[in-house]
Amino acid sequence: MNDDVVIDLSIIEELREFGDDDGTSIVCEALSLYLEDSPIQVTGLIEGLKKNDLEQVERNAHSLRGSSATLGGVRLAKLCQHLEQMSRQQALVEADNFAARVAEEATCLQNALKAELNRLSAN
Numbered sequence: 001m002n003d004d005v006v007i008d009l010s011i012i013e014e015l016r017e018f019g020d021d022d023g024t025s026i027v028c029e030a031l032s033l034y035l036e037d038s039p040i041q042v043t044g045l046i047e048g049l050k051k052n053d054l055e056q057v058e059r060n061a062h063s064l065r066g067s068s069a070t071l072g073g074v075r076l077a078k079l080c081q082h083l084e085q086m087s088r089q090q091a092l093v094e095a096d097n098f099a100a101r102v103a104e105e106a107t108c109l110q111n112a113l114k115a116e117l118n119r120l121s122a123n
Contacts, residue, residue, distance in 0.1 A: 006105075007112040011072035024120050031117040034071055035110060038064065042106045045083070049092065049099045058087040064106075073109040076102070 015030060016023025041064040048056030065080035079102055086092050 006073070006075065006108045007116070008072035008074050009116070011070070011074075012116065015071075024123065028117060028120050030071060031113050031120075034067055035113060035117070038067065038106060038110060041067070042103060045080075045102055046099045049083075052092060054087040054090055054092065057092065058084055061087065064102075068109060071113060073105075073113075076105045076109050079105055 012027055015027050019026035041060050045057060045060035045064060047053075048060060061080040061084040065077045065084060068074075068080065069077035079098070083092075083098055083102070092098075
């Protein structure tokens with residue numbers, strides 16, 4: 001996996017194996033749910049960072065990490081994993097920097113997933 005890639009499409013292709021048809025419907029549903037839920041998780045994570053609320057950061061980072069990794073958002077998942085570990089160690093250093101990085105990476109991933117959802121929906 002190239003760390004420069006916003007989304008690892010091979011992970012999405014693996015999800016298709018779980019569908020009844022060619023897997024498009026299950027992937028489209030997962031993408032739609034992520035696009036609805038991830039902005040809420042990102043907002044909660046950034047708010048937690050701003051308030052230095054370790055529990056809120058850990059909870060949102062954990063949730064966002066899992067859902068992002070499931071849909072191929074490896075870079076965002078790595079950022080969230082780092083934040084999750086930092087919050088467990090009660091060491092949120094450079095929180096403002098991380099908030100900006102998470103927001104930027106989340107936007108990139110959401111845009112890539114929207115494009116993939118549009119591509120799959122058109123077929």
